[in-house]
Amino acid sequence: MIPGPFSYRRATSIEEAIALLQQYGGDAKVLSGGQSLIPMMKFRLAEPAVIVDINRVPGLDTIEERNGLLSIGGLVRETTLERSPLIRQRYPIIADTAEVIADPLVRNLATVGGNLAHGDPANDHPATMLALRAEVVARGPSGERVISIDDFFVDTFTTALAPDEILTEIRVPAPPPRSGGAYMKFERKVGDYAVAAAAAFLALDEARKIVRAGIGLTNVSYKPLRAEAAENALLGQAPSDELFRAAAELAAQAADPTSDLRGPAEYKRAVARTMTFRALQKALSRAQAA
Amino acid sequence: MERVPIQLTVNGQSYQVEVEPRMLLVHCIRDVLNLTGTHIGCDTTSCGACTVLWNGRPVKSCTVFAVQADGGEILTVEGLERDGQLHPVQEGFWEEHGLQCGFCTPGMMMTAVALLQENADPSEEEIRKAISGNLCRCTGYVNIVKAIQYAARKMRETVPAAVGIAGGE
Numbered sequence: 016m017i018p019g020p021f022s023y024r025r026a027t028s029i030e031e032a033i034a035l036l037q038q039y040g041g042d043a044k045v046l047s048g049g050q051s052l053i054p055m056m057k058f059r060l061a062e063p064a065v066i067v068d069i070n071r072v073p074g075l076d077t078i079e080e081r082n083g084l085l086s087i088g089g090l091v092r093e094t095t096l097e098r099s100p101l102i103r104q105r106y107p108i109i110a111d112t113a114e115v116i117a118d119p120l121v122r123n124l125a126t127v128g129g130n131l132a133h134g135d136p137a138n139d140h141p142a143t144m145l146a147l148r149a150e151v152v153a154r155g156p157s158g159e160r161v162i163s164i165d166d167f168f169v170d171t172f173t174t175a176l177a178p179d180e181i182l183t184e185i186r187v188p189a190p191p192p193r194s195g196g197a198y199m200k201f202e203r204k205v206g207d208y209a210v211a212a213a214a215a216f217l218a219l220d221e222a223r224k225i226v227r228a229g230i231g232l233t234n235v236s237y238k239p240l241r242a243e244a245a246e247n248a249l250l251g252q253a254p255s256d257e258l259f260r261a262a263a264e265l266a267a268q269a270a271d272p273t274s275d276l277r278g279p280a281e282y283k284r285a286v287a288r289t290m291t292f293r294a295l296q297k298a299l300s301r302a303q304a305a
Numbered sequence: 306m307e308r309v310p311i312q313l314t315v316n317g318q319s320y321q322v323e324v325e326p327r328m329l330l331v332h333c334i335r336d337v338l339n340l341t342g343t344h345i346g347c348d349t350t351s352c353g354a355c356t357v358l359w360n361g362r363p364v365k366s367c368t369v370f371a372v373q374a375d376g377g378e379i380l381t382v383e384g385l386e387r388d389g390q391l392h393p394v395q396e397g398f399w400e401e402h403g404l405q406c407g408f409c410t411p412g413m414m415m416t417a418v419a420l421l422q423e424n425a426d427p428s429e430e431e432i433r434k435a436i437s438g439n440l441c442r443c444t445g446y447v448n449i450v451k452a453i454q455y456a457a458r459k460m461r462e463t464v465p466a467a468v469g470i471a472g473g474e
């Protein structure tokens with residue numbers, strides 16, 4: 016399969032990339048890892064007239080902690096993320112997520128920025144970033160703006176990014192004491208998108224009550240979902256399997272999956288429930304070890 | 306139709322070619338450079354038959370535009386053999402019967418070469434994880450794992466200079 020014809024522009028600075036996007040407007044698409052865009056172009060589901068390749072824009076591939084925030088550059092590859100000692104030690108939920116995305120060959124190119132900007136509810140990072148209350152940094156012609164992850168996912172394949180904006184960075188609050196998170200994905204085979212998956216993040220106070228709870232769900236709705244009712248049910252409570260079962264049930268009720276090749280809707284809802292329960296259990300064990 | 310001049314170093318040799326931006330790297334390698342060792346199995350980023358090393362990393366060349374690789378180094382299966390000597394990974398596939406039809410083999414070997422460059426002594430689990438993006442419809446993977454273990458042993462036993470050959474860069 017051969018994609019439709021397009022003009023290729025390679026940006027070497029963020030300013031140049033934004034200027035190109037401004038010049039070509041909605042006809043242009045940013046190219047990062049290309050691992051979603053190129054398959055879509057082969058199927059002619061995407062036929063951009065212009066491709067703006069940002070892979071050689073410097074400064075977008077760093078992972079660092081500063082001012083109480085983890086900063087992940089938009090162009091950080093999944094392979095880099097899953098191997099980063101900082102991520103593995105301090106943000107194991109993000110390592111969990113990166114290492115179940117696609118397969119190692121795809122992960123050598125696929126970027127975190129592309130994973131979020133694509134707006135695919137089947138992608139894995141969105142649920143984790145929802146659970147972690149991340150922020151997305153976008154650069155456009157009028158400068159930089161910070162978008163709350165809750166406002167970022169608008170519809171299937173649609174995000175809050177304007178056509179002339181580039182996702183440059185993802186910011187995640189540094190983990191408070193006694194906190195932990197985990198991502199649990201159920202897939203038919205290695206490299207597949209989730210039947211359903213859940214991200215859970217918990218923080219405990221000194222009395223071991225839950226003071227922060229985040230739950231995100233993958234591939235069970237038209238967009239990535241934050242299970243707010245389930246989160247609220249956890250707050251102020253002492254963690255227990257019984258509590259986690261009740262929260263998982265609320266998360267399953269928030270899910271609105273459709274029947275397809277990965278299974279009927281009721282089955283996916285049940286998988287979402289089980290994944291939420293297991294993610295909460297693992298998040299708790301990490302919070303207790305922290 | 307827009308055509309873009311690009312320069313690629315493939316298996317140590319420099320090529321200047323003009324390509325349409327939409328030309329996939331695998332088509333450039335096979336149809337323009339006539340290196341047909343790199344296979345196309347699915348064309349949908351699923352099988353890994355098209356795996357090549359791009360600046361040292363194994364990637365699916367059916368999901369990269371040739372223009373993206375401008376100025377880059379590519380290693381394909383043709384670049385593994387040196388002076389009539391099989392690369393240890395090739396030798397391993399030969400000795401351990403790591404193939405049947407051979408369609409997945411070039412991609413599988415490129416992934417193995419990249420793995421052994423990073424990890425001289427991978428466990429069976431690490432090998433299986435590394436090749437999880439390369440599908441084989443014939444072997445059941447058992448002999449592929451053995452072939453990679455054979456290559457790892459061989460590369461550890463040979464002098465460091467010879468291991469450097471694996472890079473081909």
Ligand SMILES: Cc1cc2nc3c(=O)[nH]c(=O)nc-3n(C[C@H](O)[C@H](O)[C@H](O)COP(=O)(O)OP(=O)(O)OC[C@H]3O[C@@H](n4cnc5c(N)ncnc54)[C@H](O)[C@@H]3O)c2cc1C
Nearest residue numbers: 045047048049050051052117125126129130132138139182
């Ligand atoms: C076989 C296969 C299996 C996969 N399985 C999974 C899976 O299990 N889980 C999962 O999460 N993903 C999966 N993916 C998708 C993969 O992770 C993609 O790489 C990812 O969705 C997009 O990242 P990318 O860097 O490749 O983006 P690209 O393909 O380059 O871009 C995707 C979209 O985002 C836009 N975009 C990219 N970067 C930016 C930016 N910085 N600013 C603004 N817009 C931008 C592009 O214009 C395009 O519209 C799979 C892909 C394949 C081929």
Ligand code: FES
Nearest residue numbers: 346347348353367
């Ligand atoms: S041909 Fe490239 S992954 Fe199958």
Ligand code: FES
Nearest residue numbers: 405406441442443
């Ligand atoms: S040997 Fe036939 S596909 Fe692997």
